[in-house]
Amino acid sequence: MPWTGACWGRRRPTSPSSSAFPWRRSRPWRYRPTACRASATTSSSPKEQKLDWVDLLFLATRPAQERSLDLWPTKPSTFRDTLDKYTTELASVAEQLFRFMAKDLGVDQEALLGTFKGLPQCVRINYYPPCRQAGKVLGLSPHTDGVGMTLLLHANDVQGLQIRKDGEWFSVHALPGALVVNIGDVLEILTNGKYRSIEHRAVVNPDKERITIAAFHSVHLPCTIGPFQELGDARYKTVDGLDFTKGYFAAKLEGRRYLESLKL
Numbered sequence: 001m002p003w004t005g006a007c008w009g010r011r012r013p014t015s016p017s018s019s020a021f022p023w024r025r026s027r028p029w030r031y032r033p034t035a036c037r038a039s040a041t042t043s044s045s046p047k048e049q050k051l052d053w054v055d056l057l058f059l060a061t062r063p064a065q066e067r068s069l070d071l072w073p074t075k076p077s078t079f080r081d082t083l084d085k086y087t088t089e090l091a092s093v094a095e096q097l098f099r100f101m102a103k104d105l106g107v108d109q110e111a112l113l114g115t116f117k118g119l120p121q122c123v124r125i126n127y128y129p130p131c132r133q134a135g136k137v138l139g140l141s142p143h144t145d146g147v148g149m150t151l152l153l154h155a156n157d158v159q160g161l162q163i164r165k166d167g168e169w170f171s172v173h174a175l176p177g178a179l180v181v182n183i184g185d186v187l188e189i190l191t192n193g194k195y196r197s198i199e200h201r202a203v204v205n206p207d208k209e210r211i212t213i214a215a216f217h218s219v220h221l222p223c224t225i226g227p228f229q230e231l232g233d234a235r236y237k238t239v240d241g242l243d244f245t246k247g248y249f250a251a252k253l254e255g256r257r258y259l260e261s262l263k264l
C-alpha cells in the first residue's frame with residue numbers, strides 16, 4: 001500500500017509470551033505510520049464489538065528510500081537482510097503475475113505495469129496468538145486490500161485465512177511454503193471487474209499461534225486508477241490514486257464497502 005515508514009501495532013487487549021517476536025520485548029507500542037491498521041475495530045453495537053487478535057509489524061519495503069530502517073528490528077541479526085532478499089524476490093513474482101494477467105486480459109503489459117511502476121511494496125507481519133475463546137475474536141476483520149496484489153505466506157503452516165464468496169465464508173488451505181495471491185481493489189478496478197478483489201479475514205486458532213507475512217503491492221503515485229478501455233464499458237469510476245487511498249482508509253476497512261462505492 002502507499003504507506004510509508006513503519007508501524008508497531010497491537011490490536012488486542014492483552015499480550016501473550018513474546019518468544020516468537022523478540023523485538024516485542026524491547027519495544028512496546030511504537031507507532032509512526034502515515035496510515036496503518038492498528039486500532040481495534042468496532043461493529044455497530046458495542047455488544048457485538050470484536051477486537052482484532054493480532055500483534056503486527058508493518059514495514060514499508062519498496063522503494064528502498066521509503067524504508068524507516070530505524071524501526072526495522074535488529075534481532076535476529078539476519079532479519080533485515082532476509083526481509084530485504086525476500087521482498088525483492090516477491091516483487092519479481094508480483095511483476096511476473098502482473099505480466100501474466102495483462103496477457104490473459106489482452107491489455108498492454110507496460111500499461112498495466114506502469115500503474116505499479118517500481119513495485120511499491122509494504123509488508124505486514126502478523127502474529128496471531130492462540131485464543132481459548134477463539135469464537136469470540138477475529139485475527140483480522142473482514143476487508144479487501146486497497147492495493148493491486150497481495151502475496152501472503154503462511155510462515156508456520158497454521159491455517160486461518162477465510163475468503164467470502166456469495167455471502168459465505170470459506171477457509172483457504174494454503175499449501176506449505178506456497179504463496180496465496182490476493183487480488184486487491186486496484187486490480188479489480190483496472191480489470192473492470194474481470195479480476196475480483198477478494199474479501200477476506202483471519203480467524204484464530206484456540207491452541208496454536210499463527211504467523212503470516214503479507215506483502216502488499218501498491219500503485220505508484222501519482223497515478224490515475226480506472227478500467228482499461230479495451231475491457232468494455234467502464235463499470236467503475238476513474239479516480240486519482242491518492243484520493244483512492246484516502247477513501248480506502250476513510251472507509252474503515254469494512255469488507256467491500258469502499259470498492260462498491262466506486263461502481264458505476
Ligand SMILES: O=C(O)CCC(=O)C(=O)O
Nearest residue numbers: 124126160161202212214
Ligand atoms: O493472516 C492472514 O491470513 C491474512 C492477512 C491479511 O489479510 C493482511 O495482513 O492484510
